[in-house]
Amino acid sequence: MARLVRLVDTSRRISGLPGVLISRSAGNWNKDWKPGPYPVNPEDRAAVARKYGLRPDEYKPIPDDGLGVGDYPDLPLVTAESRDPYYPWDHPEHRRDFMEPIHAEYDMYGLDRVNASQKLRFSVTQQFLAFMGVMTFFVGTYYLMESRKIHWPLLPKQYPGDGKVHYTFEKPE
C-alpha cells in the first residue's frame, strides 16, 4: 500500500498535473486530534505536558466543567490581529504555525474579530466612564437649562431715562 501511495505521489509530481492528495502526515480523523481525559494525578499531568510539548511546571489544564476540553492546556490568549503580520507563518491567513498549541478559543478571535489581547492605554471601563461623563454633563446641563431658554435682546430696553420719551400716550385720531 505504501508503495502504491509513493508511486501515485511521485507520478503526480513528475507529470506536473494536479492530483488528489491521498496521504497526510498524521491525524486522519478528528478523533485523533481530540484531547485526552482531564489529568488528575501528577503523573498524568506530566505525561500530558510532554504530549503538548510543555514543561510539567508550565502545564495547566483548563478547569474541567464537563464540556469536553479535557487535558488541553490553558494557554494565554494571543489573538490573530495582535500577531506579527510580517512573520512567515505557516498559515499566514490565520497567523499561526502548523502544530502550534493555541488558545482553546483561538478560532473565535480571527483577524476579522476583536483584538482581545491588545494592551489599551485606558481600560474599556475608563473609556466608557469618560464618554458617559462628558455626555451626562452636557445633556444633563442642557436639560437643566431647558426651562430657562435665552433670547438676546434685539433692542435696548425702553426705559424713561436721559429725558427720552418713548410713549407719549396721545389719543388716537
Place this chain on the structure above:
Amino acid sequence: MIWKISMNEISMLGLFLGSLITGSLALLKIKSGVMDVVEWELFSLMGSSIVFTLVLDWISLLFMSFVFVISGSVLSYSGSYMAGDKTFNRFMYLVLAFVLSMSFMVLSPNLISILLGWDGLGLVSYALVIYYQNEKSANAGMLTILSNRVGDVAILLGIGLMSSLGSWNFLFYSYYMDESWMLLKIFLMISAMTKSAQIPFSAWLPAAMAAPTPVSALVHSSTLVTAGVYLMIRFSAALEGSMIQSFLLVISCLTMFMAGLGANFEYDLKKIIALSTLSQLGVMLSILSLGFSDLAFFHLLSHALFKALLFMCAGIIIHSVGGYQDIRFMGNLVKFMPLTVSYMTIANLALCGFPFMAGFYSKDMILEVAFMSWINFIALLLYVMATGLTVMYTFRLIFFSLTGEYNLGSLSNLSDEDFLMTNSMSILGLGAILGGSVLSWMLFPECYMICLSGVMKMMVLMVSILGGLMGYILNFMSVNYLLKSIYNYKSVVMMGSMWFMPLLSTLKLSEKSLNMGFQMEKVADKGWFEFYGGQGLYYLFSQVFFILNSLQLNSIKVFMKMSMVMIIIFMILSM
C-alpha cells in the same frame, strides 16, 4: 476595452446631462411651487393596489441635480485616480449603483420605497469601503454597515408602526402625526442619526475613510451621510413641536463640537475632512431641530459642493506625495501644486464661512437664525465653540499641508499636471465659490429677517478670527513637534479620539457580544440544549424504544398479560 477606457467619461456626460435636466426641472418647480407625484401601479390584487410612487418637487429634483453633478465630477476624477486599478469597471458600477440608490431614496415619498434606496446606500457603501481588500478595510466596512443597519431596523420598525394607517406615504401623513406617534418619530430619528453619524453612531464615518478617496468625496461627504438629514427634512412637519427636536438639538450640537475637537488632534488628512463632515452634519441637524428645515437643506447642498471638492483635492495630494495621508509629511505644497492648493483653499474658506463663498451664505445664516431663536444656552455655547473649532482645524490643516516647511523626501515628484483630476474639480470649484449665493437667490427670494444685537452679529466673525489665529499660532509654536501636548496626555487622547467612541463602538460591543455568544453556546448549545435536546432525547428515545422493542419479542406471556389488562379495563368501563 473602449468601454473600459471611456466609461468614466460616458458616465460623467450622462450624469451631467441628468443634472442639467433635473436642475432645470427644479427651477421650474421652484417658480411654479407645484409638486408632481407620479403613482405607478405595479399590480392590483383583491382591491388592494401596490403603487410605486415618485415625488418630483423642487427639493428632490434639486438634490438629484447636486448628486448627479458631484457624482459626474467624481467619476471623471476616478478615471485617473483609479486608472491603475485591476477592477476599475467594478468600481464604476458600484458608484453608479450608489447614485441609483440615492435617486431611489431622494425620489421616494413612501417609507417602504425609501427603505429600498436606504438599504441600497448601506450595501453599496459597504462594498465601497471594503474595496481595497484587507483586514482594516473589512473591519471598517463592518463597522459602517452594522452602524447603518441599526437605522435600517429602525425604519423597518417604523414601517410596522405606519402600517396601521393603511399607507406609508409620509408626505401626506407627516402633517398629521401628533404626540401619539412619538415612537415612530423616535425610530426615524434613530435612523437619521445612524446615517448622518450622530453620537453615539459617529465612529463609522472616520472609519469609512478606508474607501478610495473618490468614494469618500461622493459617498462619505456629500451624499450618503446627508440621507439622514434628508429624511428628517421630509419628516420635519412631524417633528414640529415634539420633544424629539430638543433631544436632536443637543445630540447634533454635541456631535458638531466633538467632531471639531477631534479634527484638531487628528493627523490623517482624510480623517480630518471626515470629522469636518461630521461637524457640518451636526450643523444641519441642529438647525433642523430648531425648526428651520429649509436652512438645513440649503446647508446640505452648499456643503456638498465644497466638501466633495475638499476630498478631491485631498485625493490629488495623497496621490502626489506617494500615498501618505499624514499631514506632517506634507508641507509647502503651495509651491508645487498651486492649482490644487487653490481649490483646496477655496473649499476650506467655504467651509469656514468666509464671506461670499458657498459656506458663508448657509452657515452664517444658520448661526444667526440660531442666535435669534429661543435657544438653550448649552446649545448656543456648543454652536459658538464648534464654529471656532471649524476655523481652527482648517487653519491647522493649511499650516501643516499647504504652507510651512517642505517635509517630504527629496525625490518627491509633486505637480498638478494630472489634468483629468484637476479639470474634474473645476465645476465644484466654481460651485464652492458661487454655489451659496446662487442657491440663496433661488431658495430665498424673500430675505430672511435677521435682527440681532451688535455683539451677537459680530460673534461669529470674532470666534472665527480667534479660531483661525489659534489654529495657526498654536501649531506655529510647535505644540506638536516639541510634544507639549504630552503634558495633558489623557485629555489629549480623549479629545483626539472622539471621546473614545470608536473603541467603545467596536471593541466594547464586539468583545461583549462575542463573549456573550461564547457563553450562550457553552451554556445553551453545548449545555442545556444538549442535555435535554440531543443527549436527553437520545436517552429518552432509547428507553422508550427499549420498552417497545421488548414488546416486539413475541413474548406470549406479555401478550396474555396485556390482553388481560385490556379485558379488565373494558369490563370496568362497561359496568
